[in-house]
Amino acid sequence: MIQQATPVEVAHLSKRFGSVQAVHDLSFTAQPGRVTGFLGPNGSGKTTTLGMVLGLLHPDSGTATIGGTPYTELDHPALTVGSALSASFHPAHTGRAHLDIVRRAIGVPASRVDDTLALVGLEAAAARKTGTYSLGMRQRLALAAALLGDPQVLLLDEPINGLDPEGIRWIRLFLRHLASEGKTVLLSSHLLSEVQQTVDDVVVIRRGELAFAGTLAELQQGDGERTVLVSAADRPGLAHALQQAGAQVHGVRGETMRVSGIEPATVGEIALGAGIALSHLSVEESELEQSFLDLIDGGSANQAAGPASTASASSPTHAPSSATPREGGAR
Amino acid sequence: MSDSRVIRSLSSEWRKVRSTKLWWILAIVIAAYSAFIASMFAFMFSAMGDMLTGSAAGAPQLPAQDTANMVYSSVSAFGYVVPLLLGAVMATGELRHRTLGLTFTLEPRRGLVLLSKTAVLIVFGVLLGAAGLLGAVGAGAAVTAATGGDPMLGSGETWAVIARVLAALGIWAVIGFGIGVLVRNQAIAIVIALVFTQFVEPLLRTGAQFWDWSAQIAKFLPGAATDAFVGASVMNNLSSLDPSVPQGANGLGIWAGFAVLLAYAVAAVVAGWLLRWRRDVA
Numbered sequence: 001m002i003q004q005a006t007p008v009e010v011a012h013l014s015k016r017f018g019s020v021q022a023v024h025d026l027s028f029t030a031q032p033g034r035v036t037g038f039l040g041p042n043g044s045g046k047t048t049t050l051g052m053v054l055g056l057l058h059p060d061s062g063t064a065t066i067g068g069t070p071y072t073e074l075d076h077p078a079l080t081v082g083s084a085l086s087a088s089f090h091p092a093h094t095g096r097a098h099l100d101i102v103r104r105a106i107g108v109p110a111s112r113v114d115d116t117l118a119l120v121g122l123e124a125a126a127a128r129k130t131g132t133y134s135l136g137m138r139q140r141l142a143l144a145a146a147l148l149g150d151p152q153v154l155l156l157d158e159p160i161n162g163l164d165p166e167g168i169r170w171i172r173l174f175l176r177h178l179a180s181e182g183k184t185v186l187l188s189s190h191l192l193s194e195v196q197q198t199v200d201d202v203v204v205i206r207r208g209e210l211a212f213a214g215t216l217a218e219l220q221q222g223d224g225e226r227t228v229l230v231s232a233a234d235r236p237g238l239a240h241a242l243q244q245a246g247a248q249v250h251g252v253r254g255e256t257m258r259v260s261g262i263e264p265a266t267v268g269e270i271a272l273g274a275g276i277a278l279s280h281l282s283v284e285e286s287e288l289e290q291s292f293l294d295l296i297d298g299g300s301a302n303q304a305a306g307p308a309s310t311a312s313a314s315s316p317t318h319a320p321s322s323a324t325p326r327e328g329g330a331r
Numbered sequence: 332m333s334d335s336r337v338i339r340s341l342s343s344e345w346r347k348v349r350s351t352k353l354w355w356i357l358a359i360v361i362a363a364y365s366a367f368i369a370s371m372f373a374f375m376f377s378a379m380g381d382m383l384t385g386s387a388a389g390a391p392q393l394p395a396q397d398t399a400n401m402v403y404s405s406v407s408a409f410g411y412v413v414p415l416l417l418g419a420v421m422a423t424g425e426l427r428h429r430t431l432g433l434t435f436t437l438e439p440r441r442g443l444v445l446l447s448k449t450a451v452l453i454v455f456g457v458l459l460g461a462a463g464l465l466g467a468v469g470a471g472a473a474v475t476a477a478t479g480g481d482p483m484l485g486s487g488e489t490w491a492v493i494a495r496v497l498a499a500l501g502i503w504a505v506i507g508f509g510i511g512v513l514v515r516n517q518a519i520a521i522v523i524a525l526v527f528t529q530f531v532e533p534l535l536r537t538g539a540q541f542w543d544w545s546a547q548i549a550k551f552l553p554g555a556a557t558d559a560f561v562g563a564s565v566m567n568n569l570s571s572l573d574p575s576v577p578q579g580a581n582g583l584g585i586w587a588g589f590a591v592l593l594a595y596a597v598a599a600v601v602a603g604w605l606l607r608w609r610r611d612v613a
Contacts, residue, residue: 055439056432056612072439083436088429090350097350105343105437145433 005032006067006080006152006184008053013062015048015208022048023208025062030186030201032152035179037199037216038188041296045208046188047085050157054083066153078106082146083155087138087162091131095122095141098130102145112148120144121170135162143171154178156187160194172198192292204295211295219295220288228259230267231280241274242267256280340438340447348421348455358462361406361413366466368405370474376401377478399483400492402471404561406463407499411557412528413463414456414500418507419524421452422603423517432612445608449505449600456504460497468493495561495585502596506553509599512607528554550582553595559588 008030015023023045030036040046051057053064055072066074066081074080089098099113117123120140125133130141139162146154154175160168175185175198189195192202202219204212212219227250232238235257239249247262259267264283271278284290348354376398393401425431438444472482483489507524514520532554539549549555559582583591 051432051612054432054436056435058611074439077439078437085432085436086429088433090347090424090428090430092351094350097346101343101346101350102433102437104346105339105434107339 004067004152005182007031008064008066008153008155008184008186009068010049010053010064011062013049013052013064014060015045015052015057016060017048021208023052023059023205026205026208026210027062028203028210028213030153030184030203032184033179033182034200035175035185035187035198036201036203037192037195038186038203038205039192039195039292039296040188040190040205040211042190044190044205044296046190046205047157048208049205050083050085050155050186050188053155054081054085056085076106076149078102078151079108079149080151081153081155082149082151084139084142084146084159085155085157087135087142089130089133089138089141092129094127094129095133095137095144096126098141099144099148103148106149108149116144116148119147136164136167139163140167151183153184154186156185158189159187160189160198168194192289196288204292206296216288219291226260226264227284228262228264228267229256229280229282229284230259230271230278231256232271232276232278234276237274238271238276238278241270241276245270258284336438336440336443337447340443341450343434343437344444344447344451345454348417348451353420354417354455354458357413357417358459361410361459361463362466364413364466365406365410365463366470368409369402369467369471372405373398373402373471373474373480374478377475377480395481395483396486396488398475398480399471399486399489400562402475403464403467403489404492404496404558405471406460406467407496407557407561408554410459410463411500411503411554412524414452414459414504415507415510415524415528416521417455417459418452418504418509419511419514419520420507420517421448422508422511423515423520426515427517435612441608442604445600445604448508452504452508453501456501457497459504460500463500464493464496492562495589498589499557499561499592502592503557505596506599509596509601509603512603513599515607551591553592555582556588556591556595559583560585560592561588 010029011027013023013026014021026045026049028036030038038046038049048057049064052059053066053071055070064070071077071081093101096113096117099116100110103110103113114123114126117126120143122137122140122144125137130138133141139159143156143159146156160171163171175187179185179200187195187198196216199216202212202214202216203210204219230238230242235252235255239257242249242259242262245262245266247267248260250258250260262270264281268278268281376393425434434444435441468484472484475482507520510523511517511520514523532552536549536552536555539545550559562585582588
């Protein structure tokens with residue numbers, strides 16, 4: 001069977017709940033063959049957006065399509081898109097009963113239930129009631145339900161939350177494997193660190209609005225250069241020498257100065273030239289997380305024209321309109 | 332597998348009801364409850380018949396067919412709360428356990444899901460009716476025979492009553508479903524079902540008999556319509572024995588009763604569809 005590429009396209013989606021603008025003019029595309037991370041803090045509109053993609057919530061305006069067709073109008077919606085929006089089950093149903101209900105609804109053979117239970121590692125718990133499951137087991141069962149129909153598109157809401165380290169490693173490899181087969185994988189998370197080893201592309205949403213859409217690498221470079229942490233006995237002298245060389249010194253944290261606009265190797269050379277012995281030299285670890293946090297805080301870091309326009313230049317389907325975030329606090 | 336979305340949806344909803352113990356616990360409950368009430372009536376009417384014929388000459392004796400109808404129809408006259416509860420619990424369970432979103436994801440045609448659930452609940456309502464009849468006919472016929480009466484199991488009319496009992500309980504499951512969809516909160520839906528059937532409606536039906544105008548209205552109550560449809564019930568028959576009861580209490584006929592009962596079910600499900608079912612699912 002030829003599997004056609006099926007992108008998930010969200011265009012100018014808006015949704016208001018009473019006085020709360022949950023999603024505002026949101027546009028992005030999850031591409032086939034790639035894992036797209038849909039990121040944002042809790043309450044930023046991720047689940048609302050996925051609910052609209054699946055036709056559970058009616059958008060006030062805008063569209064969401066699967067390969068060009070709204071989900072509710074697909075001939076075989078649940079065979080095309082496997083979704084796990086909440087790891088919620090009837091607590092008195094066994095894991096196997098839950099999957100049997102799902103597989104009857106989408107019309108796949110009963111044998112798929114056991115296959116899928118084995119795939120997610122739940123065989124031993126299949127006869128237990130879901131009310132006794134741990135969060136990690138519930139995540140596995142929700143994923144199994146999404147995978148039953150061997151769908152071309154996977155939409156997963158916070159699928160990693162609650163998994164043990166082994167489960168996280170497994171789902172990373174598994175989702176990457178699915179993407180390598182040409183499938184479209186869209187997963188949400190409120191933690192970038194949780195998915196950064198899994199995703200190719202990143203869509204960051206803040207207060208219902210797009211803050212960034214692009215590749216992970218573009219998000220990484222979004223702030224420009226890396227921040228270098230450096231320390232020496234003669235910190236004022238070192239700071240002076242670095243500033244002379246054109247670097248920005250951002251002040252001292254403990255004994256360590258944060259320096260940007262310069263490569264670590266150059267810092268070492270400048271220190272050597274100035275005759276100052278370094279006691280510490282490193283690159284700030286959390287810079288990816290930091291640029292993510294800057295984005296979702298809505299701070300000045302996202303004069304986002306930078307990252308977002310890079311994104312739209314490299315792949316035209318990434319929404320460019322997101323670039324200008326609203327004034328902080330505006331709704 | 333099956334290519335039909337209708338069959339897939341029905342199959343999934345069927346499996347959903349079968350996936351918990353609720354339906355067979357309710358089947359045991361209605362069987363035991365019906366057996367108890369039917370045997371009580373069978374005894375009461377045979378004993379009453381004996382006393383009535385024994386005392387004053389010309390006192391009416393209930394014919395064997397009427398006794399049999401009344402004994403067997405105790406399943407619908409008293410047990411209708413059971414399919415009502417099943418319908419209400421099945422409707423609210425998906426909200427309580429937050430699985431309705433998954434259901435609508437698997438089949439986005441919500442109207443189809445609504446109709447599948449309705450159809451499945453009709454079948455389970457009929458099954459609960461069958462369980463109740465097992466109890467009522469088993470115990471009632473045994474007591475009737477033991478007290479020297481004729482259980483009338485060879486009579487076509489008896490079997491027509493039995494068939495109408497089954498249909499009535501199927502419809503009651505749908506009424507419960509509609510109420511569950513409208514009320515949404517499972518505990519409240521269960522309380523409403525119990526309070527209305529066990530307290531409010533019996534009180535209204537009894538109280539309404541004091542005036543002709545209120546009796547005319549009360550026969551449109553769902554329980555009264557059920558009794559009229561099934562064609563025999565304690566309340567209707569007692570009033571025919573008691574000349575002080577107004578004529579209006581005679582109730583609707585079989586088919587008018589059926590139409591009124593069906594109207595309740597349709598109204599509940601249509602209201603659920605219009606007010607709740609098409610809305611956003613969080």
